Amino acid sequence: MEVRYDPEFEKQLAELGGADAKLCFQCGTCTASCPSGRRTSYRVRKLVRMAQLDMKEEIISNDELWMCSTCYTCVERCPRRVPIVDVIIALRNMAVADGHIKAAHKKTAENLYTMGHSVPINDDIKNMRKALGLPEVPPTVLSNQKAYEDLKVILDAAGFNEIVE
Amino acid sequence: MAKYAFFLGCIAPLRYPGVEKSTRVVCERLGIELVELDDASCCPAPGVIRAFSRTTWLAAAARNLALAEKMGLPILTICNGCYGSLFEAAHELNHNPEMLAKVNEVLAKIGMHYNGTTKVHHFAEVFYNEVGVEKIKAACTNPLNYGIATFYGCHFLKPGDVKDIDDPEDPKILDELVEATGCKSLPRKQKTLCCGSGGGLKAAFGDVAKEFTKTNLENIQASGAQFIVDVCPFCHLQFDSTQDALGFNIPVLHLSQLYGIAMGMSEEELGLSAHKVPVKL
Numbered sequence: 001m002e003v004r005y006d007p008e009f010e011k012q013l014a015e016l017g018g019a020d021a022k023l024c025f026q027c028g029t030c031t032a033s034c035p036s037g038r039r040t041s042y043r044v045r046k047l048v049r050m051a052q053l054d055m056k057e058e059i060i061s062n063d064e065l066w067m068c069s070t071c072y073t074c075v076e077r078c079p080r081r082v083p084i085v086d087v088i089i090a091l092r093n094m095a096v097a098d099g100h101i102k103a104a105h106k107k108t109a110e111n112l113y114t115m116g117h118s119v120p121i122n123d124d125i126k127n128m129r130k131a132l133g134l135p136e137v138p139p140t141v142l143s144n145q146k147a148y149e150d151l152k153v154i155l156d157a158a159g160f161n162e163i164v165e
Numbered sequence: 166m167a168k169y170a171f172f173l174g175c176i177a178p179l180r181y182p183g184v185e186k187s188t189r190v191v192c193e194r195l196g197i198e199l200v201e202l203d204d205a206s207c208c209p210a211p212g213v214i215r216a217f218s219r220t221t222w223l224a225a226a227a228r229n230l231a232l233a234e235k236m237g238l239p240i241l242t243i244c245n246g247c248y249g250s251l252f253e254a255a256h257e258l259n260h261n262p263e264m265l266a267k268v269n270e271v272l273a274k275i276g277m278h279y280n281g282t283t284k285v286h287h288f289a290e291v292f293y294n295e296v297g298v299e300k301i302k303a304a305c306t307n308p309l310n311y312g313i314a315t316f317y318g319c320h321f322l323k324p325g326d327v328k329d330i331d332d333p334e335d336p337k338i339l340d341e342l343v344e345a346t347g348c349k350s351l352p353r354k355q356k357t358l359c360c361g362s363g364g365g366l367k368a369a370f371g372d373v374a375k376e377f378t379k380t381n382l383e384n385i386q387a388s389g390a391q392f393i394v395d396v397c398p399f400c401h402l403q404f405d406s407t408q409d410a411l412g413f414n415i416p417v418l419h420l421s422q423l424y425g426i427a428m429g430m431s432e433e434e435l436g437l438s439a440h441k442v443p444v445k446l
């Protein structure tokens with residue numbers, strides 16, 4: 001078998017909070033507990049193994065990376081206390097940095113970037129809020145342009161605009 | 166009197182405003198003072214934003230935490246997603262000085278600073294630990310007797326080692342909270358199975374998410390429950406919006422709405438018209 005060693009990937013994985021993938025001893029408890037694996041071809045044990053083997057390209061180009069619902073069942077049960085969800089998030093960060101983004105996720109990110117919330121407000125909701133005696137627009141960034149601009153500065157500083165655009 | 170900065174999030178105020186309204190009324194009845202956390206944003210959504218860029222997610226969450234810190238108040242959330250996101254961000258920033266310093270460099274651009282002191286709470290945890298079941302019973306002036314399927318969701322109790330609220334594999338607190346109204350929490354199979362909507366799964370692979378929901382609905386139907394009671398507007402949305410397509414018809418209530426009913430709030434005040442599965446009391 002070809003030996004793959006990608007120190008850059010290992011360094012990135014560690015920086016993003018996924019270093020403890022190396023603790024996994026492949027018992028399969030995670031896959032056996034995984035509600036997504038029960039319904040799809042996604043196998044979390046295999047994903048952790050691929051991370052140990054530096055198989056970056058195979059991981060980030062595969063849709064299965066996005067099939068975890070972050071339910072934490074596997075994390076609760078892992079006998080090696082691998083922070084599996086953190087590993088998955090780290091791998092997803094790498095996938096996004098390399099341009100692997102689902103259109104629906106991009107939409108949520110755009111909503112945050114353009115409104116400060118993950119879903120838009122609309123007239124029906126405004127009317128419903130008013131009828132309930134709530135402010136028509138909630139007292140969040142939606143009510144304060146300066147606060148929204150502040151949030152945008154933070155998102156830009158972290159390079160979020162490049163992902164969204 | 167217990168006092169909290171009220172974190173609204175997105176789905177409650179912008180999709181189910183009745184959840185926000187019920188929380189406000191119920192907290193007042195229970196002696197919890199909610200102060201507006203003005204200018205807050207999305208938590209931001211852990212499923213998508215944290216998956217896109219952990220740094221961005223952390224910096225934007227830090228802004229919300231810093232707003233509450235300035236008020237000198239702990240945060241109260243009414244959503245597992247907001248709770249999971251802000252709790253995890255606070256846990257990291259309050260314990261990792263290096264990361265805190267990094268985030269503060271970003272916050273400095275808008276003249277803000279976070280000292281790492283904000284505590285983040287889930288409303289059901291506050292109801293259970295701070296108010297207590299006995300006091301809730303006494304506040305339920307309109308006792309109920311429905312059969313209920315309690316739905317904990319994932320990020321209320323998990324990861325259990327850092328949250329330490331209840332046993333995530335066999336939790337009891339929501340059942341006790343529901344039974345304080347006079348209702349009966351009915352046992353069922355796979356009570357802790359995820360609703361399917363988290364982690365960006367619903368957005369990217371909605372059909373897979375629905376398969377999770379369907380199993381839950383089958384188990385709930387078999388239990389004979391008349392209502393599903395959740396503690397998360399995102400689980401709430403998933404159960405409420407998929408039942409038509411999945412061929413089920415079990416009304417969904419957020420715990421604050423169940424309490425609202427038991428405390429005599431009117432149907433209008435509970436904002437039930439936003440629900441797709443009709444709620445008949």
Ligand code: SF4
Nearest residue numbers: 024026027028030078
């Ligand atoms: S449960 Fe933990 S140790 Fe076992 S295969 Fe999964 S990640 Fe590895």
Ligand code: SF4
Nearest residue numbers: 034068069071072074
């Ligand atoms: S957190 Fe993800 S990988 Fe783990 S059991 Fe849940 S869906 Fe599966």
